Amino acid sequence: MSRIGVFTCWCGENIARMVDVQRVTETIAQVPGVRVAVNYKYMCSDPGQASIRDKIVEEKLDGLVVAACSPHMHLKTFRRAAAAAGLNPYLVEMANIREHCSWVHKDKELATAKAIEIIRMAVEKVRRNHALQPIRVPMTKRALVVGGGVAGIQAALDIADAGYEVVLVERDPSIGGKMAGLSETFPTLDCSQCILTPRMVEVGQHPRIKLHTYSEVEGVEGFVGNFKVQIRKKARYVDMIKCTGCGDCWAVCPSKKNLSEFDQGMGYRKAIYIPFPQAVPARPVIDKEACLYLKNGKCGVCAKKCVPQAINFSDQDEVITEEVGAVIVATGYRLYNITKDQDNSKLTGYGEYGYGLYKDVIDGLQFERLASASGPTGGAIKRPSDGAEPKKIVFISCVGSRDEQHGMTYCSKICCMYVAKHAMLYKHKVHDGEAHIFYMDIRAGGKNYEEFVRRAIEQDGAVYHRGRVSKITQENGKLVVRGADTLLGQPVTIEADMVVLASAMRPSEGATRLAQMLNVGVDEFGFLSESHPKLRPVETNAAGVFICGACHAPKDIPEAVAQASAAAGKVAIMFANEELTRDPEVASVNELTCAACFTCVRACPYTAIEKAMVLDGRGNFIKNTARVNPGLCMGCGTCVAVCPSKSVDLEGFSEEQIYSQVESLAL
Amino acid sequence: MSETTDSAATNGFEPRIIAFVCNWCTYLGADLAGTNRLEYPSNVRIIRLPCTGRIDFNLVVKALEVGADAVIISGCHPGDCHYTAGNYHARRRWMLFREVLQTLGVDLRRIHFAWISAAEGKKWAQFVADVTAQTRELGPYNEYRQIIEAEVS
C-alpha cells in the first residue's frame, strides 16, 4: 500500500474562494493509499514547502500530490522540495485546481467536486510513478559552428575562449560573411571591415579553432554530445600548407573577367583569387569554371610562377569526419533576388522594378560594395551602367518584405536602417546629389537608431516618400520611378540615375537541407525554428543544436552577435558538465515483447529509436527489437501511441498512469 | 456560457466530459483561460499528456468505458508541435479512427478534436462551453452505457 501525501493549497483566496479546501482535504484523506492530506494558505511559500518536507520525513511518504496551480508554474518547485527531503522528485505530481478549476468556475459546489476528482486523478497517477534518475550521456566537448559570418565568428571565438575546441565550417573561400562586404555600419558609421577583420584574424590564429573554409556540411550522424559530421572540403587546387599567400599567382592569372562574388557582381576577379585582401585564410582558390588550365589544359602560368609549388591542378574534393558534441548553425541570409528567387509560389512580384533588366537598379548589398573603400570603385559612387556619378538615387524599402501578395509576410528589419545609412553615405560622397526614399513605415527601434534616421533626414536631407513604387521604367537614360506619396496623397514620379532596392532577407541557400540533417524545424520561409520563441531562443528541438544570426530570422549585426554569444554560452554550459544529464521522462522498449515492426522508428520525430538486436550472453542473435536512445528521446510519446502491442512506454506518462487517471473518473 | 441556464434547458443532465490534451499547447491554453478568469462549464476533466502524438485511440475508448458522454482531444496547431510532428502523426490516426467509429455507430458528435494553442485561452473556454452545451443537447450517452452495463445472459 502506498503512502501518498496530498497537500492542497489555498493560494491565498485564489483557490479557497471557489474550492472548499477543507472538504477536499477530508475527502481525499479517505482515498486508499493516501497517508496524509493537509491544506495550507501558500504551499509554495517557505513554510508551505517546509511542512511538505517535514511530512515526507515524518510519514515516510512515497508519493506526493500538490493540489495547487499549474504544473507549468510550480512542479519544479515542489520536486525540489521533495528531493530536499529525500523523496525522489519524480514521485511528485501536481493537481491543477487553480487555472483549471477555481479560476474558471463560479459555482463553489461544482468547483469543489471537480477539484476532488482532479486530485483523485493525480493520486492514482502518482501511485504509479517511478523514482527516476537523470540520464547521463558521455559527450565530446568540441563544437561545430556552421557559417563563418559575424555570428559564426563570434560564437566560435566565445566557445574557444571558454576553453573548448571548435570546428568552424565556411562555404566560401574566406570567413567574414556578409559583414565583411559592408561599407560602414549603422548607427555609428564605423567601417565594417575595420571592426570585423581583427576578429577574423583571431579566428584564423586561435589555437582551439579548426577552420574549414570552402567546405560544406554533407551529413550528420549521432546525437547530442556525440555527433559525427561529414564535411566536404571542396577542391581548392592550392596547397594550404605550402602556399604563403604571396599573391604572385593571381597577379599573373590571365583569366580576368570573372564577376566577383564578394563584390556582389559589381567587380571582377581572377580565376585564382582570394575574395578580398583581408581574407582568412589568406590563401587563394582556383575557380575551376574560370581556370583555363582546368577547362582546356592550356595556361598554368600560376603554377609556373608559384615558388613554393602550392598549385595542385589534380586536387580533389575530400570528405572528412569531425566528431563534436554540439552544433551551432549560423548560416546567415541572402537577399531576395527578384530575377532568380521566384522559387515558392508566393514570390512572384517586383519584376516591375526592372532588377536584372536595368543595370542601374541594384540591391542593398551591391550598393554597400559601391560605397565601400575596398569596393570595385574604391568607394566612389559610380553607377554600374556607365560609371557616371548618379545625381539622383531612389532607395526603395520593403522590396519583398511585409507583402502578403507577392513576397514575404515578415519585416526584414534592417532595411529601414541601412536605407537611411545608404542615403547618408551617398550624400557624404555626392554633396549635390538627391537621395529619395520610398518607405512604408520607418522602423528604427534600437539604441541610437531613431536618432540616426533623424540625422539622415534633417542633416543630410534625405527625402522620404511614404508609399510604394508601382513601376520603374528606363526613358532616355533615366530610370523613371513612379510611386505614390500617401502622406501628400498624390503620385510621385522621380527621374533617377540609380535605384537601390532594399530587398527582403531570406535564409541562405541550403539552410533547409542542413536543418533536415540536424532534425531542426524550419518555418514556411525556411528560417530555422527555435525551441521556444521567448525562453529558448537559441535552442532548437534537436538536442545539442543551437542557432544564431540571420538563419533564425532577419537580424542586424548587434543582435546576431548577441545571439551568437548566447548560443556559445549554451554550448559552454553544456560542456561545463562532466557528462550530459537529461530528463529521465523518456520512452523505453520492452525488448522481449517488441515485435520489431519498427512503426515507432518511423514515427519518432527525433530519430531517437533505432533498429537493434537482442543477443544472448554469448552474443548469439535472439530477435530484432526497437531500442530507444535515451540521449535523444524528448519524451513526446508518439511511439507509445503507434505501438500495437504497447511494448514501448513513456516514463512520467506511462500507460498505467494514464489509464488509472481515466479509470479514477469512472461513475 | 453560464452553466445554470444551459443545464436548466436540459432538465439538469450534466454531461461528463474527458479531455486529453497536450502539455505544451492546449494545457497551457487552459492555464491561460484560468489566468484570464474566463469562466466555462465545470464538466470537463483534463488529462495531461506530453503531446497529441501520445494520445492513443484506446484512451478514447477507455474514456467512453468509464462513462464519458463526450471526449475532447486537443493539441498544438499544425507547425506548433513542441515535438515538431507529434500532432501530424496524431491527426492521421484520428482520421482513420473516425472511420471505424462511424461503422461501429459510435456517435462522432461526442468525440471532439481541436487545435488550441497556448495563446488561445479564449478558444479553450469557448470550445469547452460549446462541447458541454452540445452534449447537454444530446443527453447522456446511453448507447455506450448499455454496452458498459450489458450482462452476459
Added chain:
Amino acid sequence: MSETITKDALLKLVGEWIDRGKRTIGPTEIKPGHIRYARLEDSAALKLGGYIRPENSVKEFVFPKHEKLYRYLFEGKEISLAEADGEPAATVVVGSRPCDAAAFDILDRVFNWDFVDEQFNARRHATTIVTIACREWDDYCFCTSVGLGPAAPRGSDVLLMPLDGGAYEVRALTDAGRALFAGHTTPAEVSATDSAGPERKFEMEAVDEFLRQSWDSPLWRDQALRCLGCGACTYECPTCHCFDIVDEGNARGGYRARNWDACQFRMFTVHASGHNPRPDQPSRQRQRILHKFRIYPDKFGELLCTGCGNCGRACPVGLGVLNVLEAAAKAAVEG
C-alpha cells in the same frame, strides 16, 4: 405403447414455457446460415430440423462464457463485498442434441469433484433439458466412437424420438421431465426405431493404447503444425470447462468473474517468469487430446468427449479431435 407429441403441440408447449417466463433455450437461426442454441422469445423461432447440429453447445447456459462471482466496492479505505447475481432463472433447453445433453452429466462431475461449485449447481438444477434424437449426421460426427449414439439418453430429462410424419415419441426420463410434459402427450402404439448413427470412426481401445505411449510421438507435430492457437474448438466444445479468474474494475470498485479459457492459448500456461511448459501448438494440442482421452478418464472413468464434432466444424483450419484420434488409431494399428 408410448407417449407422443405432435410438432405443433410441442411448439405450443414451448410457447407456454416462454409465456410463463421460463428462460427457454433452443436451436434457432440467429442469422442466415447460422444455427445456434439461443434464448427463444417466440416458439416460432425454434428450429427443429434442416441442420445437423447447432454451432455452439448448450454448456454456456449452465457454464456461461462470463460469470460474475462477486462484486467489490471501495468505500473510502474500506472494501465491501456483495453477491454477484440473484437466483438463476428456471430454464428449459429444448431441441438439444444427445451429444450436448450428455455433456451436462459430465460437467456435473467436474464442478462437484473436489469443490462443490454452487453457482454452477444452481444453474444446473434450474435447467431441464429436452433432447431430440438425431436422424442425420455428418462427417464430423463421431458419437458412436465414444460410446454414445443418436438416441443416447444420457443427461436428458426428456428424450424426443422423431417419428415419421413429424411427431415425436416422448421419453420422459426424470421427474422434472415428466412434470414438463405431463398432460401434453397422447398415448400411441407407434414407437420410434433407433437409428444406427454415424459409423465408427476409430476404436477407442486402440486410441487409448496409443495415447499411453505417445508423449514424444511425431504425430502431435504433424497434426498440430497448422493449429492457429485460437479457442474456437474448446469454446464450442460441450465438455471443455476451463476458466480463468479475472477482476474487472476501476478505482471505484468492480467485480470478480470467471471467463472461459482455452488450453490452446499461449497465455494459458505461461509462467510469470516467462517460461512456458507448453511452448508450442503441438504440445498444447497434445494436452487437449490427452486430457480428454486419458487424464480425465483415468480420474473419472469416462471420456471427456461426446463426439459432437463441433471442434472440427469450428476450426478455421479443419483440425479437430476426430482427425487426431483417427491418426492416433491408425498409428496404434501400424505400431
Added chain:
Amino acid sequence: MQQQELRQLARKLLEEGTVKVVIGYGQPVAGAPAFPVFITDPAKVDLLVWNEQCFHNLTGYLKRKEIRALGKPAIVVKGCDERTLVMLEKESQIVRSDVYVIGMACSGVGDPLSAKCGYCEVHMPRFADVVIGQVDNPPVDPSARYAVLDEFLSAYPTPAARMAYWQEELGRCIKCYACRQICPLCYCERCIFDKNRPTCVDTSPTLKGNFGYHITRAFHLAARCIECEECTRACPVGIDLRLLNQSLSRGAEEHFGFRAGMDSEAELVVGSYSLKDREDFIQ
C-alpha cells in the same frame, strides 16, 4: 494443370534442398475445405492440392516459430495473399529472399465465389519467385471493393442503428481469438490483449470487453489489412468482421491513396504523415 505443376515444383524444391518445407494446401476429402499442410518430404508432395477450396491465406505461418524451426520455406500464395507478403516485408517481419514464393494464378476461390474475389485485381501474383498458371485480371469497378460495407451502411444509416447491430453481433463474441490468430498481419510477440498493467481492454467477453477488443483489433489493422477476409471466415459465431476492416481500408484509400500490399513502394500510413492531411474535422 496447375496442381500437377505445383506438386512437381514442390518435389524439385525439396529434393534439391532449395527449401526445407513447402507450405501449401491439403484436402483429404474432396470438396471439403482445404487446409494448410506442411510438406517436408518430397515423397509426400501429392498431398498438395490446388482448387477453389484454397481460400486460406497461408502467409501467417511464416511468422510461427514452429514453422520457422523447419527451415527455409516455400509458400503457396494467391495474388491476394501475396499482398500480405508485401506488408510483412515492409514491417520487417520477413526477409523476402528467405522465402520461396510459389504464386498461383487464381480466378477466385470459395463456392460460392468469395466476395473478395469479385473485385480482385491481382489474379496473377506479382512478386512471386514463380507463378503457376495464367489468368487475366478482369477490369473491376473500384467501388465494388467496399460494396459489402456500403450495403451495411445504407441498411443501418444511423449511429443508433449501427450500434444496435454491433451490440447484437459482438454480444455473441466468445473471445476465442480465432480472428486474431488467423490474421496474417497479427504477429505481435505479445498481443496487447494479453498485456496487463494496464489492461487497455477488458479481458472478459462482455459486450464492453468485446467492443474494446474489436475496435482495437480493427484499428491495429488500419491501413495494413489486405482484405483477405480470413477473420470473418474464421469467426465461429458468424460476426462479419470485414465491415470494420473495410471501413479502415476505405479510409486509407480515400485519405492517403494507400492500399495495403498493392504497391510495394508506397510509404506506410501509420508512422508517417503529410502536411496536407485533411483536418476539416478538427476545430
